[in-house]
Amino acid sequence: MSKKAKQTTPMPASIVSNMIKDSGLKSVGNASIREIKRLIDNIERASEKKFIRMEMGIPGIKPPTIGINAEIDAIRSGVTGIYPDIDGIPTVKDEISRFCKLFLDLEISPRYCVPTVGSMHGGYCSFLVSGRRYPEKDTILFLDPGFPVHKQMVKMQGLKQQSLDVYDYRGSKLRNKLESILKSNTIGALLYSNPNNPAWICFTDEELKIIGELATKYDVVVLEDLAYMAMDFRKDLSKPGVAPFQVSVSKYTDNYILLISSSKAFSYAGQRIGMMAISERLYATDFPGLSNYFPTNNFGHSMIYGALYATTSGTAHSAQYALAAILKAVNEEQYNFVEAVREYGDKANIIKKHFTNNGFHIVYDMDGDSPIADGFYFTVSYPGFSGIQLVEEFLYYGISAISLSTTGSLRSEGVRACVSLIPREMIPELKNRLEVFHQDHPLS
Numbered sequence: 265m266s267k268k269a270k271q272t273t274p275m276p277a278s279i280v281s282n283m284i285k286d287s288g289l290k291s292v293g294n295a296s297i298r299e300i301k302r303l304i305d306n307i308e309r310a311s312e313k314k315f316i317r318m319e320m321g322i323p324g325i326k327p328p329t330i331g332i333n334a335e336i337d338a339i340r341s342g343v344t345g346i347y348p349d350i351d352g353i354p355t356v357k358d359e360i361s362r363f364c365k366l367f368l369d370l371e372i373s374p375r376y377c378v379p380t381v382g383s384m385h386g387g388y389c390s391f392l393v394s395g396r397r398y399p400e401k402d403t404i405l406f407l408d409p410g411f412p413v414h415k416q417m418v419k420m421q422g423l424k425q426q427s428l429d430v431y432d433y434r435g436s437k438l439r440n441k442l443e444s445i446l447k448s449n450t451i452g453a454l455l456y457s458n459p460n461n462p463a464w465i466c467f468t469d470e471e472l473k474i475i476g477e478l479a480t481k482y483d484v485v486v487l488e489d490l491a492y493m494a495m496d497f498r499k500d501l502s503k504p505g506v507a508p509f510q511v512s513v514s515k516y517t518d519n520y521i522l523l524i525s526s527s528k529a530f531s532y533a534g535q536r537i538g539m540m541a542i543s544e545r546l547y548a549t550d551f552p553g554l555s556n557y558f559p560t561n562n563f564g565h566s567m568i569y570g571a572l573y574a575t576t577s578g579t580a581h582s583a584q585y586a587l588a589a590i591l592k593a594v595n596e597e598q599y600n601f602v603e604a605v606r607e608y609g610d611k612a613n614i615i616k617k618h619f620t621n622n623g624f625h626i627v628y629d630m631d632g633d634s635p636i637a638d639g640f641y642f643t644v645s646y647p648g649f650s651g652i653q654l655v656e657e658f659l660y661y662g663i664s665a666i667s668l669s670t671t672g673s674l675r676s677e678g679v680r681a682c683v684s685l686i687p688r689e690m691i692p693e694l695k696n697r698l699e700v701f702h703q704d705h706p707l708s
């Protein structure tokens with residue numbers, strides 16, 4: 265940045281530079297989401313100026329009172345003093361099963377529906393069991409870009425990992441590429457999020473069919489992360505029992521675990537409760553490698569009495585009542601959870617235009633033949649900058665984001681922007697800051 269520009273940036277440049285130095289981070293652009301969050305908090309405090317916070321996916325919508333009230337009632341009734349069953353209280357299991365039928369068109373018995381400590385915990389346990397079924401299938405494949413902390417989990421568990429950036433392999437091109445990897449017979453499970461964090465890619469039915477068929481052929485467990493379930497706002501996925509439904513790999517294989525989060529769809533992040541739906545066939549199957557780590561070779565038993573028991577022994581009792589009440593209201597069409605979060609898509613639509621009007625490009629821009637949907641996240645780049653450089657340069661303009669290089673993306677020029685924490689009233693200020701950025705970095 266030129267000296268002149270530095271004097272006129274929206275955030276005082278000297279404060280930003282000093283705070284970056286004080287943070288001790290080797291590279292701001294490569295820092296984790298939580299590290300960037302702390303740095304921004306420090307700059308805001310020192311400058312007394314507000315950032316446009318786009319670095320972290322915190323839900324920006326109030327949690328439904330129906331959940332809060334059910335949780336308060338449950339606490340008053342005394343559940344706080346009692347251990348919940350590891351695999352969940354019956355009412356929440358029933359409502360998860362109904363939810364799967366009504367919003368995914370998936371028949372799954374309550375037995376295979378389990379509440380977890382956020383879907384992060386479901387993911388952790390899924391890696392733990394799926395990656396240990398056979399000694400040789402000890403690698404987790406990520407269909408990237410993806411959520412960095414999943415990669416951290418796999419590393420912590422001593423499992424191997426591989427990444428496939430799907431940017432160049434959308435549609436029918438996915439089959440050959442994915443098969444070339446799965447053929448190695450070293451992949452125990454593969455994970456993707458749909459809609460995708462960070463790129464908001466929504467896999468099409470064609471792509472999910474390819475993934476499902478190959479997962480069956482090569483015995484790979486598909487971990488389908490539905491953290492943003494039903495939030496492809498291009499279709500109305502909000503009506504229980506009425507098509508269209510959330511697309512899912514569970515239509516095409518019985519080798520799946522669905523990880524469904526309550527954090528974004530139900531704005532219930534703070535209570536750390538999510539859901540796991542395990543295919544009945546997978547749940548019942550024995551695998552030779554499991555008894556090296558768990559009480560038996562049986563998948564379902566290893567999951568419940570091995571992974572879940574040894575990690576958290578079930579999730580908070582009162583939060584299970586909250587989730588059961590929210591799901592019941594959703595299932596019975598008394599609470600339209602999709603309408604409640606549509607605001608994210610509406611804001612993204614406006615905000616993306618301010619970026620593209622100021623020289624930015626959307627990095628992951630298409631789903632098949634359709635432009636990418638408007639949702640919780642989007643990805644942008646600016647000519648002449650790598651993602652890492654852009655994250656750091658943005659700090660001087662009071663905008664925070666994370667670099668795509670931390671997400672398994674090969675599009676190193678990009679950053680992820682999250683719309684959830686930008687209040688509508690700050691959008692004009694974001695527009696101003698992007699205009700100043702554009703003026704300071706003119707494009708030829």
Ligand SMILES: Cc1ncc(COP(=O)(O)O)c(C=O)c1O
Nearest residue numbers: 382383384457461491525527538
């Ligand atoms: C793709 C993805 N998976 C999982 C999670 C975490 O979900 P939970 O809060 O239910 O653990 C997130 C949260 O940001 C996410 O983006």
